[in-house]
Amino acid sequence: MTEAIANDSRFFVPLYREISRQNLRLLIDPEGPHWIATDAQGADLIRKLDGKTTFGDLVATYARENGMDWAKAWLHCHSFFEEALGKKFISTQSQTKAPYPGRAEVLRPGRLSELWLHVTNACNLSCSHCLVSSSPSGIPGGDTAFWLNIIDQAQALGTSRFYITGGEPFLRDDIFEIIDHILEIPKAELIILTNGMLFRGEHLKKLSLCDPNRLQLQISLDGPTAEINNAMRGNGTFDATIRGIKEAIGLGFSPTLTTVVNRSNVAHLEDMVHLASKLGIKNLHLLLSHHRGRALESDTLAPPSTAALLEAFKRSKAATDALGLSFDNHDVLMGSLMGPSHLKVDLSNAAYESLCVYADAQVYPTAALAGIPELSLGSTLEKSLEAIWKNAPLAESIRKATVQNKAKCKDCYLKFLCGGGDIEHSYLYSGRFLGEDPFSDFYEAWILDILFSRAEAKARQKTASGYDRPVIFAAMGDDAVLDSPRPGVETLGGFAVSLSRSACVLSVDLDHSRRVVSDFYGDAAETPQAALCCPEGYPLDGSDHIPKEVLEISYGCGSPVDLAGLKAGEIMVDLGSGGGIDCFIAAKKVGPRGRVVGIDMTDRMLRQANAAREIVAANLGYANVEFKKGYLEEIPLPDQFTDLVTSNCVINLSPDKKQVFVEIWRVLKDFGRIVISDTITEQALPEGMKANPRLWGECVSGALTEKEYLAKLEQAGFYGLSILKKTLWKEVEGYRFYSAVIRGYKFEKKASCNYVGQWATYLGPMQAVVDEEGHLFPRNQAVQVCTDTAAKLQKPPYQQAFVITQGEASVIKAKASEDADSCSSTDCC
Numbered sequence: 001m002t003e004a005i006a007n008d009s010r011f012f013v014p015l016y017r018e019i020s021r022q023n024l025r026l027l028i029d030p031e032g033p034h035w036i037a038t039d040a041q042g043a044d045l046i047r048k049l050d051g052k053t054t055f056g057d058l059v060a061t062y063a064r065e066n067g068m069d070w071a072k073a074w075l076h077c078h079s080f081f082e083e084a085l086g087k088k089f090i091s092t093q094s095q096t097k098a099p100y101p102g103r104a105e106v107l108r109p110g111r112l113s114e115l116w117l118h119v120t121n122a123c124n125l126s127c128s129h130c131l132v133s134s135s136p137s138g139i140p141g142g143d144t145a146f147w148l149n150i151i152d153q154a155q156a157l158g159t160s161r162f163y164i165t166g167g168e169p170f171l172r173d174d175i176f177e178i179i180d181h182i183l184e185i186p187k188a189e190l191i192i193l194t195n196g197m198l199f200r201g202e203h204l205k206k207l208s209l210c211d212p213n214r215l216q217l218q219i220s221l222d223g224p225t226a227e228i229n230n231a232m233r234g235n236g237t238f239d240a241t242i243r244g245i246k247e248a249i250g251l252g253f254s255p256t257l258t259t260v261v262n263r264s265n266v267a268h269l270e271d272m273v274h275l276a277s278k279l280g281i282k283n284l285h286l287l288l289s290h291h292r293g294r295a296l297e298s299d300t301l302a303p304p305s306t307a308a309l310l311e312a313f314k315r316s317k318a319a320t321d322a323l324g325l326s327f328d329n330h331d332v333l334m335g336s337l338m339g340p341s342h343l344k345v346d347l348s349n350a351a352y353e354s355l356c357v358y359a360d361a362q363v364y365p366t367a368a369l370a371g372i373p374e375l376s377l378g379s380t381l382e383k384s385l386e387a388i389w390k391n392a393p394l395a396e397s398i399r400k401a402t403v404q405n406k407a408k409c410k411d412c413y414l415k416f417l418c419g420g421g422d423i424e425h426s427y428l429y430s431g432r433f434l435g436e437d438p439f440s441d442f443y444e445a446w447i448l449d450i451l452f453s454r455a456e457a458k459a460r461q462k463t464a465s466g467y468d469r470p471v472i473f474a475a476m477g478d479d480a481v482l483d484s485p486r487p488g489v490e491t492l493g494g495f496a497v498s499l500s501r502s503a504c505v506l507s508v509d510l511d512h513s514r515r516v517v518s519d520f521y522g523d524a525a526e527t528p529q530a531a532l533c534c535p536e537g538y539p540l541d542g543s544d545h546i547p548k549e550v551l552e553i554s555y556g557c558g559s560p561v562d563l564a565g566l567k568a569g570e571i572m573v574d575l576g577s578g579g580g581i582d583c584f585i586a587a588k589k590v591g592p593r594g595r596v597v598g599i600d601m602t603d604r605m606l607r608q609a610n611a612a613r614e615i616v617a618a619n620l621g622y623a624n625v626e627f628k629k630g631y632l633e634e635i636p637l638p639d640q641f642t643d644l645v646t647s648n649c650v651i652n653l654s655p656d657k658k659q660v661f662v663e664i665w666r667v668l669k670d671f672g673r674i675v676i677s678d679t680i681t682e683q684a685l686p687e688g689m690k691a692n693p694r695l696w697g698e699c700v701s702g703a704l705t706e707k708e709y710l711a712k713l714e715q716a717g718f719y720g721l722s723i724l725k726k727t728l729w730k731e732v733e734g735y736r737f738y739s740a741v742i743r744g745y746k747f748e749k750k751a752s753c754n755y756v757g758q759w760a761t762y763l764g765p766m767q768a769v770v771d772e773e774g775h776l777f778p779r780n781q782a783v784q785v786c787t788d789t790a791a792k793l794q795k796p797p798y799q800q801a802f803v804i805t806q807g808e809a810s811v812i813k814a815k816a817s818e819d820a821d822s823c824s825s826t827d828c829c
Contacts, residue, residue, distance in 0.1 A: 005055055005078055005081060005082060005085075006055065007054065007055055007056040008054050008055070008056065009054065009055040009092055010051055010052060010053065010054055010055070010092065011049040011051070011055075011081060011084075011085075011090045011091070011092060012049065012051045012090065012091050012092070012093065012094050012095060013046055013049045013089070013090045014029040014031065014032065014034070014089075014095070015029070015030075015031070016028055016029045016030075016046075017030065017413045018043060018047075019448065021452050023039055023040055024037055024038075024039065024452060024455050024456065024459065024473070025037070025038050025039065025040060025042065025043035026448070026451055026452060026455065027043065027046060027089070028413050028414070028417075029089070030412070030413040030414070030415060030416065031100070031416070032341055032342045032416070032476075033341070033342070033343075033344060033414075033415075033416035033417050033476070034088070034089055034341040034342060034475075034476050035337075035417075035451065035475065035476050036084070036087055036089045036472050036474070036475040036476075037451065037452070037454070037455030037458070037472070037473045037474045037475070038470065038471065038472050038473060039459075039470055039471065039473070041066075041076075041080075041470035042080055042470035042471065042472060045058070045062065045077065045080055045081070045470060046084070046089075046090070048061065049090060051094060055077065055078075055081070058077055058081075059073050059074050059077045059078075060073075062076065062077050068774070069774070069776070071770050071774050071775070071776035072773070072774025072775070073774075074770075074774075075469065075770060075774040076469045076470060076774070079469050079711065079714075080469060080470045080471070080472070082707060082711070083471070083472050083711060084472060086684065086705070086707060086708055086711075087341070087472060087475040087477070088341055088342070088477075089341075089472075089475065097494055098494075100344065100404060100495055101495075102346070102400070102402035102404050102405070103344075103346040103347065103399075103402050103497050103499075104399055104400045104402065106495050106497045107352060107399070107497055107499075109351075109352055109353070109389065109390060109399070110158075110353075111157065111158035111159075111353065112154060112157040112158055112159050112353060112354070112355065112385075112386075112389055113158060113159060113160060113161060113349075113353040113354070114159060114160075114161040114162070114163065114349075114353060114354045114501075115150075115154045115159045115161075115162055115163070115354070115355055115356075115357065116162075116163045116165060116354070116355065116356035116357070116366070116367040116370075116502075117147065117150065117151075117162060117163065117164045117165070117178070117356075117357055118132075118141070118165055118166060118167070118356055118357065118358045118359050118367060118370050119141045119142075119147060119164055119165075119166060119167070119169050119172055119175070119178065119359065120138065120139065120140055120141035120166045120167040120168070120169065120171060120172055120359050121134050121138035121139040121140075121141070121166060121167045121358075121359045121371070122134065122135070122136060122137070122138040122139065122140050122141070122166070122167045122168070122171050123135055123136065123138060123166060123167040123168040123171065123195075124136065124168050124171060124195070124197060124198065125168070125195060125197075125233055125234050125237060126234065127222075127232055127233045127234070127294070128231075128232050128233075128294050128295070128297075128298065128301060129222070129232050129260055129262060129289065129293070129294060129295040129298075129301045130293050130294055130295075131289075131290045131292045131293040131295065131368060132167075132292075132293060132370065132371055133293045133294055134166060134167045134168070138166075138167055138359075139167075139359040139360055140172075140359070141166075141167070141172065141359035142359070142361055143174075144174040144177055144178070146361065146380075147174075147178050147181075148177070148178070148181050150357050150380060150385065151178070151181050151182055151185075153380075153384060153385040153386065154385060155185050155188075156386075157385065157386055157389070159188075160185070160187060160188055160189060161188070161189045161190075161191070162182050162188065162189070162190050162191070163190075163191045163192075163193065163367065163504075163505060164178065164179075164190065164191070164192045164193070165192075165193040165367055165504075166193070166359075167359070168194060168195055168197075168198065169192055169193070169194055170194055170198040170199075170203055171198070176206045176207075179192075179210060179215065183210070183211065183214055183215065188214070189214060189216070190214060190215050190216065191215075191216045191217075191218060191505055192215065192216070192217055192218070193218045193220070193258075193504070193505070194217060194218070194219055194220070194244075195219065195220050195233075195237070195240075195241055195244070196217070196219040196220075196240075196241050196244025196245055196247075196248065196255070197237065197240040197241055197243075197244050198244070199243075199244040199247040199248055200244075200247070204247055204251075207248070207251060207253075208251045212251070212252045212253045212254065215253070216253075216254075216255075216256065217248055217253050217255040217256070218255065218256045218258050218285065218505060219241065219244065219245055219248070219255045219256070219257060219258065220233075220241070220258050220259070220260075221238070221241050221242075221245075221257060221258075221259060221272075221275075222259050222260055222265055223238070223259075223264075223265050223268060223272075224268050224271035224272045224274070224275045225238070225268075225271075226238035226239065228264065228265055228268055229241075231264065232260075232264070232265075232301070242279070245257070245279055245281065246279065249279070249280050249281075254281075254282050254283070255281060255283075256281070256283040256284070256285050256328065256505075257272070257275075257276045257279075257281045257283070257284050257285065258284075258285040258286075258287055259272055259284075259285070259286055259287065260287045260289050261286050261287065261288055261289060261303070261304065261309070261312070262289050262295070262300065262301045262302060262303065262304065263299070263300050263301070263302055263303070263304050263308075264300040264301065266304040266308050266309065266312045267308075267312070269286065269312045269313075269315065269316045270312070270315045270316055270318075270319050272284065272316075273316055273319035273320050273323060273325060273327075274319065274323070276325060277323040277324075277325060281325070282324075282325055282326060283325065283326040283327075283328055284316065284320060284325055284326070284327050284328065285328050285329065285505070286313070286316065286327075286329050287503065287504065288303065288309075288422075288425070288439055288503065289301065289302070289303050290368055290424060290425065290428050291425070291428040291429045291438070292368070292428050303438065303439070306439075306441045306442045306445060309439075309442045309446075310442060310445045310446055310449065313329070313330070313446060314449065317330050330450070332501075333418075333446070333447070333450065334450060334454075336417065336418075336419070336500075337417055337447065337450060337451060337454075337476065338454075338476065338477070338478060339476070339477065339498075340476075340477050340496070340687045341475070341476040341477045342496060343496045343497070343498050343687075344416040344495065344496065344497050344498065345416055345417065345418070345419030345420075345497075345498050345499065345500055346402055346403050346404075346416070346419060346420065346497050346498075346499065347401060347402065347403055347419055347420050347423055347499065347500070348366070348419070348422070348423050348424075348499055348500045348501065348502065349499035349500065349501060350365040350366045350398060350423060350502070351365050351377075351389070351392075351394075351395040351396075351398040351399055352399055352499060353499065354366070354501070354502065355377070355385070355388075355389055356369075356370050357380060357385070358370040358371055361379050361380045361381045362376040362377075362378070362379050362380075363376065363377040363378055363379070363380060363385065363388045363389075363392075364376060364377065365377065365394070365395070365398055365423075366423075366424055366502050366504075367502060367504055368424040368428075368502065368504060369424055369427060369428075375394065375427075376394075377389075377392035377394055377395050378392050398423075398433060401423075401433050401434055403415050403416065403419060403420035405434055406420050406426075406434045406435075406436075407434065407435070407436060408436045408437075408440055409421070409440070412440075412444075414443070414444055414447055417447060418440075418443045418444075418447060419498075419499070419500045420437070421437030421439065421440055421443055422437055422439070422500075422503050424502070424503070425437045425438055425439060451474075454474050455473045455474045458473040458474045458658070459473045461658055461659055461662045461716070462662075462717075463662060463665045463666070463716060463717035463748075464717070464748050464749050465665070465716075465717025465718075465719070465746075465747060465748065465749060466717075466749035466773065466788070467714065467715060467717055467772075468773075471715055543581075543584075543585060544619075545584065545587075545588060545616055545619035545620050546581060546584045546585070546612070546616060546619075547612045547615050547616070549579075549608070549612065559581070559582055559585060559648060559677065560582070560646045560647070560648060560675040560676060560677040560741050561582050561585045561586050561589070561646060561675075562585075563675055563724050563725065563741050563743070564586075564644055564646060564673070564675040564743075566586055566589040566590055566594075566644065567589075567590070568589075568590060568591040568593060568594060569590065569591065569593040569594050570590050570594050570643040570644060571590075571594065571595045571596075571597075571641065571642045571643050571644070572586045572590060572594070572595075572596050572597070572642060572643065572644045572645075572646060573596075573597045573598075573599065573635070573637065573641070573642045573644070573645045573646070573667060574586070574596070574597070574598045574599065574645075574646045574647065574648070575599050575632050575635070575645065575646070575647040575650055575651070575660075575664070576599070576600055576632065576647055576648065576649075576650025576651070576653070577598025577599060577600045577605075577609060577627060578600060578602075578605045578609070578648075578650075579605055579608045579609050579612065580598055580608070580609035580612055580613065580616075580625070580627065582598075582646060582648055583596045583597075583598040583609070583625050583627075584612070584613075584616045584625065586646075587616060587620060587624050587625045588620060590624065591622075591624075592621075592622035592624060594624055595624050595626075596624055596625045596626075597625075597626055597627070597628060597637065597642070598625070598626070598627040598628070599627075599628050599629075599630045599632070599635060599636070599637075600627065600629065600630075601629060601630065601631050601632075603629070606627055606629055609627045610627055613625050613626075613627065632647075632650065632651065632654050632660040632663065633654060633656050633659040633660055633663060634663065635663045635664070635666070635667050637667045638667070639666055639667065640666075640667070640668065640669045640670065640672075641667045641668075641669070642667055642668060642669065642672060643668075643669055643672050643673070644668075644672065644673055644674070644675065645664045645667065645668060645672070645673075645674045645675075645676075646674070646675050646676065646677075647674075647676045647677065647678070648677045649677055649678055649679060649699050649739075650678075651676060651678050652678050652679050652699050652702040652703045652704070653696065653699065653702050654702070655702075657704065657709075657712055658712050658715065658716060661712055661713055661715075661716035661718070662716050662717075664716070665716050665717050665718065665746055668746040669746070670746060670747065670748050671745060671746065671747060671795050671796075672745070672746050673743060673744065673745050673746070673796075674713075674718065674742075674743065674744050674745075674746075675724070675741065675742075675743050676741070676742050676743075677739065677740070677741045678699075678703075678709070678739075678740060678742070679699045679700070679703045679729060679737050679738065679739060679740075680703055680704060680705060680706045680709055680737070680738050680740050681703045681704070681705050681706075681735055681736065681737055681738070682705065682706075682735070682736045682738075683705060683735065684705055684708075685700075685701065685703065685735060689701055689732070689733060689735070690702070695732065699737075700732055700737060703737060706723075706738075706740070709740075709742065710742070713742070713744050714772060717746065717747075718744035718745060718746060719744065719745055719746075719747055719771070719772045719792060720743075720744060720745045720772075720792075720796070720797040720798060721742065721743070721744045722742070722743050722744075722797060723740055723741070723742055724741040724742070724743050725739075725740065725741040726738050726739070726740045726741075727739050727740075743797070745792075745795070745796065745797065747788070747791070747792050747795075749788055750787070750788055752787070753786050753787050753788040754786060754787055755784065755785075755786055755787075756787060756806075757784075757806060757807050758784070758785055758786075758787065758790040758804055758805070758806055759782040759783065759784055759785065759804070759805045759806075760777060760782070760783050760785045760789065760790065760793050760802050760803070760804055761777075761780065761781065761782045761783075761802065761803045761804075761805065762777035762778070762779050762780070762781075762783075762801060762802055763779070763780070763801055763802065763803065764779045764780070764801075765779075766779065767779050769801075771789070771792075771798075773789070775789060777802075782805065785804075790804050
């Protein structure tokens with residue numbers, strides 16, 4: 001639980017690096033690792049933290065430097081430091097740790113989670129940039145029995161992800177025997193790297209029998225036109241690969257398009273995105289060229305400059321965003337940068353959790369290093385895969401390597417965010433695993449661009465509410481997304497360590513959290529699940545117009561509708577409407593002149609809701625409910641549409657709650673209200689709970705603390721926040737979860753706001769109160785206010801506690817500018 005801030009509280013901050021871009025400030029803690037993005041005011045507050053200055057002194061300094069009264073300065077400082085504490089960037093106690101000893105002291109080989117099978121070095125092509133120099137005369141690879149035995153050994157070591165590469169894997173007559181053997185392993189995942197040119201005839205028939213949900217194809221194409229591609233891959237290859245891609249998509253596969261980036265095609269990567277979109281491909285992968293193989297023979301196949309790479313990657317990202325594609329290089333890096341704070345990425349999982357068995361039966365640390373004699377870990381014809389993995393001296397040497405000992409990286413402020421780069425590139429360019437990665441300057445530039453882009457996007461999540469406190473726009477660990485388990489996450493001695501994967505394949509499903517929730521509740525739509533995310537049931541009184549089937553699939557943490565004060569003729573929007581129960585309850589309350597709209601992303605729930613809608617309309621004698629498919633972060637409704645937005649235990653499921661609140665603010669009318677029922681926690685949840693799919697669907701993993709929830713609502717522009725109801729729901733793994741109903745109101749700041757002689761008098765019962773803008777209202781004393789503040793105080797929830805008078809006040813006047821014609825950010829809200 002975050003420690004309460006007192007007047008004598010002192011704050012400690014780690015050694016960090018500050019980087020500025022316009023009004024944004026990026027503060028990076030290299031050793032955490034951790035980072036936050038804030039504004040100039042926030043960065044200035046952090047700079048003042050020395051472990052000695054008290055909170056009270058910080059408030060006084062802030063008030064003096066910014067020309068504001070103490071109450072407003074207190075509010076600004078308190079909310080910012082509370083947020084920084086919640087993000088774990090600062091603390092109220094000195095954090096002294098022993099030096100990080102390197103990953104070998106934390107990680108031990110536990111499970112060989114993935115295995116690369118280089119099943120042949122023979123290929124139907126002789127690409128000019130092939131790093132393993134494959135050709136039609138390449139090593140054919142072991143026989144069927146050999147590869148099936150390797151797969152069996154890997155299964156016994158816990159392997160669940162297999163990669164098949166070459167050469168061209170589909171040149172092998174037995175490739176489908178190998179594929180079938182892997183897919184017989186429960187929950188095994190298979191990725192095949194191919195040029196796609198052999199997807200015809202018998203191969204196509206057999207491919208059609210494979211499950212696209214478990215077999216992923218990564219198809220190589222190195223230019224958006226035949227001229228660019230064929231110069232590297234050979235005449236006719238562009239058309240043949242395009243045909244193969246279309247065949248794979250026609251069979252239900254969703255292939256990744258991969259392109260090796262070099263000087264000859266770097267200027268055309270944006271065009272690759274457009275080609276991928278035209279073909280129906282959903283994911284793009286860009287592979288930085290390795291210093292190996294035939295590519296060394298031509299300058300045009302060499303890596304581009306850092307500036308050219310950065311520009312190409314940025315343009316590719318913009319294009320994939322515009323066209324709705326995934327750019328997996330960006331998405332995987334973003335996953336690391338937005339992952340849990342204080343989780344160190346320390347080099348790759350090679351020799352820890354990943355190996356490659358080459359076509360000659362030798363085992364290598366990675367696929368990109370396969371075939372280099374001095375890097376062989378041993379032969380599977382002489383020793384078991386397990387013995388080679390655990391006992392090979394070179395494997396042990398690689399496991400002992402750490403970014404802490406990497407020449408350029410050890411003092412880099414991004415070392416535990418990028419993990420030291422790619423050991424394959426380091427070795428191929430320097431001859432040492434701990435040598436410099438030739439793309440390190442690019443990684444630094446791209447990471448900073450991503451972090452600032454993230455901060456800029458979050459800074460734009462701003463409403464016209466007048467909220468002017470310093471704020472943390474983004475931070476490491478924000479918006480947790482359920483994803484596949486990270487390689488090698490272990491904790492020892494206070495250090496949490498993770499590993500990167502080979503850059504040859506970067507598969508990530510950023511929509512995983514939405515898919516988990518959609519599948520989870522889609523199943524619940526068809527098979528009712530008792531007490532699923534339901535601390536409180538629905539009252540049966542007044543629900544006789546609702547079909548029994550709807551009541552059975554109604555999941556939530558207490559209906560907010562009864563506490564929303566709905567009036568006849570009002571419009572209500574329910575987010576995450578599920579089977580429609582809250583909408584149907586509201587339909588009766590708003591009557592035939594009212595309107596109710598339910599928003600849900602789950603097709604099966606929408607089908608159930610729409611089926612019940614006609615029954616409800618017949619029972620009521622009027623139809624005033626509709627359902628729309630959509631995400632909470634992108635509500636498919638116009639601005640200022642509704643009087644009320646409700647949500648029942650759904651917002652906790654969103655990976656971007658701040659955006660949800662901004663969207664709610666957008667669709668509400670001025671002075672409109674939210675009444676949200678949701679789960680909240682007493683303290684921040686550990687990462688293990690956040691990554692549990694079952695707990696996510698049960699409204700546990702995505703829950704915020706009460707402070708975080710209210711802070712995000714305030715930052716989105718809501719005022720008058722109240723917790724209308726709060727009950728203990730349950731305890732999970734020692735963490736308490738509460739069902740809470742929260743209400744708030746929207747007010748849009750007016751350009752015409754000014755002082756016109758209005759005075760607000762607080763009636764009590766408290767001795768004094770402070771509003772969201774930091775205005776202090778002592779009991780029974782008149783305070784001059786601007787027109788915006790006066791308007792808010794005359795509406796719920798404040799109208800019963802204040803009297804607004806016009807002209808000369810009858811009680812003590814508060815200090816106000818005598819000559820102010822209009823209000824500024826320091827004079828009013």
